[in-house]
Amino acid sequence: MNSSTRATLGVRQAQKLKTRQALLDAALKLLEEQSLSSLGLREVTRVVGVAPAAFYRHFRDMAELGVALVEESLGSLHVMIRAVLAEQQEAEEVIDRSVEAVADHVRRHPAHVRFVARERHGGVRAVREAIAAELARFGDEVAAALAAQEVSRGWSAEDVRMLAGLYVDHLVMTASAFVEASAEEPEEERVIADTARRQLRLISLGRRHWRAA
C-alpha cells in the first residue's frame, strides 16, 4: 500500500466515522420525542441525508444503534464518577461535589440522560441489558473505591457492593429528577440538589454506624 492509498483509506475511514456519529446524533435527537422501539431507520437516515441502506454500513439494526448510544451516554458519566471517587476530601465535601457533578452532567447531556432513564425499562431488550450491564459496572467500580476507604474496614464484600448499589441507584434517581425538572423553574433544581445532599448525608451516617452482620 503506498502512502496515497493509505491517505485515501484514512479519509474514507474518517468519513465513515463522521456518518456514524451523525446517525447517532440524529437518533438521539429524535428520541427526545419518542422511544427507541418506535423509531424508524428511515427517519434517522432522512435527517442525516443518506440512503436508508447506508444505515447498515454502521449498525446491524436499531437495537445496535441503541447500544452504541448507551455506551456514549454512560461513558461520559463514567468519567465524571471516577473523578468524584478519586477525590480525597471530607465526606461532606464529596457529597456536595458529587451532587454538583450530577447536576452539571445533566445540564450538559440532557438528551443522553433522558435516553438512559427512558430505555432502562424500554421496549428493546438489547438496550435494557446494555444499560443494566453498564450500571452494574459502575456499581463494581464504586464498590472498589469504597472498599479502599478506612470506614469500610471489616465490611464483607457483599455489604460494600450493596452500599455501592445504593449510591448508583441514588445517582440514577437524582439524574432522572434533574432531567425532568423544568428549565423554567430553577427553584425546582435547587430543591432536588438539596434533597439529594441530605439523602447522601443520611446514607453516609448509616454507613458509619453499620455493623457487619
Next chain:
Amino acid sequence: MNSSTRATLGVRQAQKLKTRQALLDAALKLLEEQSLSSLGLREVTRVVGVAPAAFYRHFRDMAELGVALVEESLGSLHVMIRAVLAEQQEAEEVIDRSVEAVADHVRRHPAHVRFVARERHGGVRAVREAIAAELARFGDEVAAALAAQEVSRGWSAEDVRMLAGLYVDHLVMTASAFVEASAEEPEEERVIADTARRQLRLISLGRRHWRAA
C-alpha cells in the same frame, strides 16, 4: 324514570364500564411490547373487538387512557404501602415485610409495574406528570407516617419528607429490579430482596443517627 328504565340504564352503565376496562386491559397487554407513545388506538380497539370510534366514548385520547392506567397501577401499590406503614412492629420486621410486599406486588402485577417504570420517563407528558404526582402523594403519605414515629422527634418537616422520598425511590428501584429479573432465575430475585433489605437497614441506621441540622 320508572324502574325498568333505571334497570336498562344500569345495564348500559355496567356494559360501558366493562368495555372501558377491556380497553385498559388490552392496552396494558400491548404495552408489554411497546411504549405508550407508539401505541395506536386501532390496535387497542381491534383486540377488544369494538369500532375505533368507540374508543372516544371512554377516553379523549391515548394519553387519557395512559393516565387511567397510572391510577390503576399505583392505586393497588398505594393499598399495599398503607398496610405496611400501619404495622406496629420492630424496624427489622417492617423491613422484611415491606420487601416481601413489594416482591409480591410485582409478582401479581408485573405488567402494571413495567408500565410505570417505562412511562415514568416516557414520551407522553400527561402520563409522566401523572406518575410524578402519584409518587409525590406516596411520599407525602409515607412522610406523615414517619413523622408520627418516636424516632422522628425533633426532625424538621423537610427532613422527614427527604427520608420519605428516599424510601419511595428505593421502593421504585426495587420494584423495577424485581420486574426485570428473569422468571427463569429465582436466585436473581433472592439477591434483589436480600440487597434491598440490607439497604433499608442501612437507611434506618442513618435515620436513627440523624441530627437535625
